[in-house]
Amino acid sequence: MEKLQYISQGNTLHEQKLNITRALDNGIKWIQVRWKNAPGNELIKLCEISRTACADYKAVCIINDHVQLAHEVDADGVHLGLNDSSVEEARLILGDQKIIGGTANTIPDVLQRIQEGCDYIGLGPLRFTPTKEQLSPVLGFEGYQKMIETLRDQSIEAPKIFAIGGVTLEDIQPLQQSGIYGVSVSAQITKQPSIINEFKKAMI
Numbered sequence: 001m002e003k004l005q006y007i008s009q010g011n012t013l014h015e016q017k018l019n020i021t022r023a024l025d026n027g028i029k030w031i032q033v034r035w036k037n038a039p040g041n042e043l044i045k046l047c048e049i050s051r052t053a054c055a056d057y058k059a060v061c062i063i064n065d066h067v068q069l070a071h072e073v074d075a076d077g078v079h080l081g082l083n084d085s086s087v088e089e090a091r092l093i094l095g096d097q098k099i100i101g102g103t104a105n106t107i108p109d110v111l112q113r114i115q116e117g118c119d120y121i122g123l124g125p126l127r128f129t130p131t132k133e134q135l136s137p138v139l140g141f142e143g144y145q146k147m148i149e150t151l152r153d154q155s156i157e158a159p160k161i162f163a164i165g166g167v168t169l170e171d172i173q174p175l176q177q178s179g180i181y182g183v184s185v186s187a188q189i190t191k192q193p194s195i196i197n198e199f200k201k202a203m204i
Contacts, residue, residue: 001120001160002030002060003182003203008050009190010035013042020050022193024057027200032079032184034064047073062101067093077101079122082109087116103164105136107150114158121158122184123147125165126175129187138165141174148179169195172202 006023008031010016016035023031033050035043047063051073054061062077063070067090070078077099078090090100102118104110105125113121127138139147144163151158160181163171167183175183182203188195 001182004028004196004199005030005032005062005162005182005184006189006196007032007034007064007164007184007186009186013038013046016046017049019190019193020053023189023196024053024059026193026196028059028189028193028196029057030060030062032062032064033075034079034186044069044073047075051075060099062099070094070098077119079103080118087113087118091117101162105139107147110147110151110158110161111156114156118159120160120162120181122162122164123180124163124167124184126163126171127166129166141171141178144175144180145178152179169198169202172199176204 006028008016008020010019020031031050031054033047035046047069051061060076062079063075064079065081065084067078067085071093078094079101080087080090081103087100087102099119101120101122102113103122104113110121125136125138162182162184163175163180164184167185168188
């Protein structure tokens with residue numbers, strides 16, 4: 001599984017397409033299509049375009065929240081928030097071969113995701129981020145370390161955990177030292193897609 005995920009940004013279909021294309025052009029291999037409050041027909045169009053583009057670039061295409069839409073466009077999978085459909089429901093719709101990721105903020109959330117059998121966990125936020133309308137309590141580096149240590153102490157095997165929420169290039173080393181597998185990045189890649197190569201170099 002790729003260690004670097006790009007979560008798309010943009011307030012219009014044009015901005016979303018442009019940012020996804022730039023990320024792919026600069027070597028990203030995992031896109032999560034995320035466009036909150038999008039007009040339904042434009043979101044469908046974006047997901048169709050993104051699915052095709054990711055296939056051309058041999059990149060993974062994950063749809064945020066919308067399980068049925070992920071199924072309809074034959075995306076590689078879906079990412080579910082804590083208030084979205086359950087992993088079990090998504091699995092019934094998408095089948096065993098698709099990727100299902102889930103958000104978590106606390107140890108109980110992580111344990112829930114493990115029990116549900118999701119393929120990866122997006123754990124966060126690392127710090128405040130304006131891309132989230134309803135932000136969960138900020139974890140910070142210490143929060144990640146405590147959670148990873150708790151899982152290890154209890155000999156709990158978790159799926160791959162990605163840090164999310166305001167992650168920047170400078171965070172890679174301390175996050176990996178805490179035991180985090182990978183990162184999901186939005187703002188920094190949107191503003192500077194060429195930084196993708198720097199992220200890849202920084203990740204062990």
